[in-house]
Amino acid sequence: MATTRPTHxxxxxxxxxxxxxxxxxxxxxxxxxxxxxxxxxxAKAAGCSEALVFKHFPTKRALYAAxxxxxxxxxxxxxxxxxxxxxxxxxxxxxxxxxxRIRRGADPTLLRLLLFSALEGHELSKMxxxxxxxxxxxxxxxxxxxxxxxxxxxxxxxxxxxxxxxxMIAHHRLLHEIFRVPAxxxxxxxxxxxxxxxxxxxxxxxxxxxxxxx
Amino acid sequence: MATTRPTHxxxxxxxxxxxxxxxxxxxxxxxxxxxxxxxxxxAKAAGCSEALVFKHFPTKRALYAAxxxxxxxxxxxxxxxxxxxxxxxxxxxxxxxxxxRIRRGADPTLLRLLLFSALEGHELSKMxxxxxxxxxxxxxxxxxxxxxxxxxxxxxxxxxxxxxxxxMIAHHRLLHEIFRVPAxxxxxxxxxxxxxxxxxxxxxxxxxxxxxxx
DNA sequence: TTTAGGTGAGTAACCACTCACTTACTATAC
DNA sequence: GTATAGTAAGTGAGTGGTTACTCACCTAAA
Numbered sequence: 178m179a180t181t182r183p184t185h186x187x188x189x190x191x192x193x194x195x196x197x198x199x200x201x202x203x204x205x206x207x208x209x210x211x212x213x214x215x216x217x218x219x220a221k222a223a224g225c226s227e228a229l230v231f232k233h234f235p236t237k238r239a240l241y242a243a244x245x246x247x248x249x250x251x252x253x254x255x256x257x258x259x260x261x262x263x264x265x266x267x268x269x270x271x272x273x274x275x276x277x278r279i280r281r282g283a284d285p286t287l288l289r290l291l292l293f294s295a296l297e298g299h300e301l302s303k304m305x306x307x308x309x310x311x312x313x314x315x316x317x318x319x320x321x322x323x324x325x326x327x328x329x330x331x332x333x334x335x336x337x338x339x340x341x342x343x344x345m346i347a348h349h350r351l352l353h354e355i356f357r358v359p360a361x362x363x364x365x366x367x368x369x370x371x372x373x374x375x376x377x378x379x380x381x382x383x384x385x386x387x388x389x390x391x
Numbered sequence: 392m393a394t395t396r397p398t399h400x401x402x403x404x405x406x407x408x409x410x411x412x413x414x415x416x417x418x419x420x421x422x423x424x425x426x427x428x429x430x431x432x433x434a435k436a437a438g439c440s441e442a443l444v445f446k447h448f449p450t451k452r453a454l455y456a457a458x459x460x461x462x463x464x465x466x467x468x469x470x471x472x473x474x475x476x477x478x479x480x481x482x483x484x485x486x487x488x489x490x491x492r493i494r495r496g497a498d499p500t501l502l503r504l505l506l507f508s509a510l511e512g513h514e515l516s517k518m519x520x521x522x523x524x525x526x527x528x529x530x531x532x533x534x535x536x537x538x539x540x541x542x543x544x545x546x547x548x549x550x551x552x553x554x555x556x557x558x559m560i561a562h563h564r565l566l567h568e569i570f571r572v573p574a575x576x577x578x579x580x581x582x583x584x585x586x587x588x589x590x591x592x593x594x595x596x597x598x599x600x601x602x603x604x605x
Numbered sequence: 606t607t608t609a610g611g612t613g614a615g616t617a618a619c620c621a622c623t624c625a626c627t628t629a630c631t632a633t634a635c
Numbered sequence: 636g637t638a639t640a641g642t643a644a645g646t647g648a649g650t651g652g653t654t655a656c657t658c659a660c661c662t663a664a665a
Contacts, residue, residue: 191643210511213426216621226646231622289510295569296507297424306570331591336575337584340566341559348558355509356520361550370551377545378592405609430655440612445656612661620653628645635638 195233198223203244207289211241211297245294245301248287248308251277255316262320267329267376270320271342274313275368278346285354292355310347314339321379330379338379345371409447412437417458421503425455425511459508459515462501462522465491469530476534481543481590484534485556488527489582492560499568506569524561528553535593544593552593559585 189197201222205214216237220227234240254277261269291309294302317339324330330338349367352358362370403411415436419428430451434441448454468491475483505523508516531553538544544552563581566572576584 189644194644210424210426212424213511215619217619225644227621228623228647229645232645235622237621292506292569293510296503296510297427303571333588334576334584337581338588340562341585341588344559344562345555346558347562347565348554351561352554355506357517362548367551370548371555374547374552374555374592375588376592378588378590403610408610429653431653439610441655442612442657443610446611449656451655607665608663609665610661610663612659614658614660616655616657618654618656621651623650624646624648626646626648628643630641630643632641633639635636 191233194223194225194229198225198230198233198240199244199247202240203290204286206241206244206293207286210293211237211299241299242301245290245299245305248290248305255312258316265324265327265329267324267380268372271372271375272368274317275342275346275371276364279349279364279368281364283350285350288350288354310343313343317342324379329381331381333379342371342375345375405447408437408439408443412439412444412447412454413458413461416454417504418500420455420458420507421500424507425451425513455513456515459504459513459519462504462519469526472530479538479541479543481538481594482586485586485589486582488531489556489560489585490578493563493578493582495578497564499564502564502568524557527557531556538593543595545595547593556585556589559589 198219201224202214202219205218205222208214216227216230219240220230223230230240234243254273258270258273261273287309291302291305294305314336318335321330321333321338322335325332325335349371353360360367412433415438416428416433419432419436422428430441430444433454434444437444444454448457468487472484472487475487501523505516505519508519528550532549535544535547535552536549539546539549563585567574574581
């Protein structure tokens with residue numbers, strides 16, 4: 178079973194090729210959308226023939242679906258957020274989430290794929306959206322609801338409040354990554370601004386004195 | 392010059408046809424994107440032959456550009472907002488803007504066209520974005536800056552604050568119109584929530600007592 | 606009679622996808 | 636060690652269908 182590794186291999190293994198095709202086509206689909214990308218371009222980007230692409234994926238649509246299905250949710254972030262949530266460190270909870278989205282070197286591919294798939298009405302769009310974004314709303318809404326019960330947050334609608342915060346973040350990325358609006362602040366600055374603004378809006382007086390006014 | 396109007400006209404005037412083609416193709420482009428829409432579909436939707444479409448617009452791309460260029464900014468809204476701004480009625484200023492975007496029967500076509508054109512990298516995308524959205528940022532940022540100087544708002548970054556608010560609104564529409572997330576509040580409720588949350592976040596103590604706590 | 610409105614029948618290029626076929630690697634028999 | 640058989644990796648040259656776009660021609664109204 179353990180295969181030898183020749184130094185100058187001329188044929189890639191099935192796994193390698195498949196991963197290569199997925200990686201190459203993912204950036205193409207993200208850049209041009211599903212209908213805007215041709216199988217010939219995919220083959221060229223993957224460094225193989227069109228025929229081989231169809232040996233690995235029965236149809237262009239199946240390849241697209243494989244890409245969307247591959248992108249999994251992020252566990253390490255949620256663990257860090259959960260820890261901050263247990264300490265009731267509001268600023269850290271929201272800064273972690275915002276900072277994960279808004280940061281130097283963040284990959285714009287996922288956002289473009291998400292938008293394209295939703296606009297083009299691909300069937301896997303909903304699952305993709307659920308894995309990529311829904312997690313945050315549910316988690317944040319739960320945390321906000323809890324903080325309201327504890328008297329730390331004002332009585333706002335938890336789900337709408339969670340969406341408000343995620344809206345600021347998502348819109349920030351949309352402006353910069355899709356509409357190419359130049360940034361006039363550092364990522365850290367922007368995140369701090371959004372977090373402060375949001376927390377000032379939801380925290381009660383007592384909680385604000387602890388965090389929002391340095 | 393004044394032409395008679397026969398009751399049973401069989402040929403449309405050039406203007407009428409052109410408008411019909413634009414209207415028909417606009418909804419198709421919004422639904423399927425540029426590459427996802429065929430000229431045959433456009434002709435069928437406009438109720439004429441493909442050849443006639445090309446008599447009016449030299450290329451498919453020129454037709455797309457004509458659609459994006461046609462969509463003009465909204466003057467009556469800005470007038471109403473301006474009036475509220477002169478009275479320093481913060482709640483009304485933000486409620487007007489949010490309510491214009493979030494309301495029953497709002498046309499999702501423009502949002503889809505805007506996103507598709509930006510994602511597909513169409514040249515007119517930037518102008519379209521400027522006409523459709525940029526106005527709000529600049530106007531709001533100016534208003535927020537003024538309110539800060541007057542001591543009514545905290546010292547936030549005016550542009551980031553404006554984007555935060557527009558982000559909540561834009562994201563709300565994105566969730567419902569593109570990602571088909573069901574609404575759990577009425578449009579008016581949602582708008583009121585977003586406005587209250589935002590104003591609580593930016594207003595100083597004195598201003599909050601006047602507006603945000605009924 | 607003029608002319609703007611309108612079309613059926615193309616065209617070359619391109620699309621997703623197929624197939625007959627070659628090549629490179631490996632396990633095994635000797 | 637080497638010959639060989641089996642198989643996974645890989646492709647050039649297509650396939651029928653679709654695309655954006657054209658052109659010669661028609662038709663109704665002023």
